[in-house]
Amino acid sequence: MKKKFKYLLLLIFFTVSFNEAFSEKNNKLVIHGSYTFETYEGQENIAVYMSFFNNTDNDIEIESFSSKLSPRVEMHDIKITNDIAKMIMMKKVLVKKNSQLYLQPGGKHLMFFGIKKKLNDGESFDIKVHLKNGVTQNVKTMVLNKKLKSNYLN
Numbered sequence: 189m190k191k192k193f194k195y196l197l198l199l200i201f202f203t204v205s206f207n208e209a210f211s212e213k214n215n216k217l218v219i220h221g222s223y224t225f226e227t228y229e230g231q232e233n234i235a236v237y238m239s240f241f242n243n244t245d246n247d248i249e250i251e252s253f254s255s256k257l258s259p260r261v262e263m264h265d266i267k268i269t270n271d272i273a274k275m276i277m278m279k280k281v282l283v284k285k286n287s288q289l290y291l292q293p294g295g296k297h298l299m300f301f302g303i304k305k306k307l308n309d310g311e312s313f314d315i316k317v318h319l320k321n322g323v324t325q326n327v328k329t330m331v332l333n334k335k336l337k338s339n340y341l342n
């Protein structure tokens with residue numbers, strides 16, 4: 189009798205943790221390599237880059253981004269018309285099922301406005317990624333030396 193009860197508990201435990209793992213995996217993005225570059229004195233706007241991996245069978249929509257560092261965070265894309273690169277704001281960001289979305293110099297990026305402190309090489313800060321499904325993910329973002337900038341741009 190006692191043994192049976194133990195097995196039952198074990199079964200419940202595995203069922204619950206399986207469900208949790210499954211649902212967690214199915215409504216979240218894997219987010220890698222978030223970075224920006226150190227700023228100069230008085231610089232208030234920065235671009236931030238990261239990669240999103242949607243390893244689920246559902247499209248995942250990002251509703252917004254936020255950070256204590258900035259009162260306003262926008263997602264931008266770059267559109268070239270008549271040889272002039274223009275930044276356009278993206279209202280919604282969709283990461284399709286089983287696909288990736290890369291934010292990188294010269295392309296899609298996050299834009300932070302109104303930063304009041306200088307960002308130095310080696311520092312890091314948090315960005316919150318708010319998904320439309322109600323999940324909020326935290327991403328640690330590294331501040332890189334601006335000498336590295338030329339390696340990222342081409």
Ligand SMILES: [Cu+2]
Nearest residue numbers: 264275298299
């Ligand atoms: Cu921009």
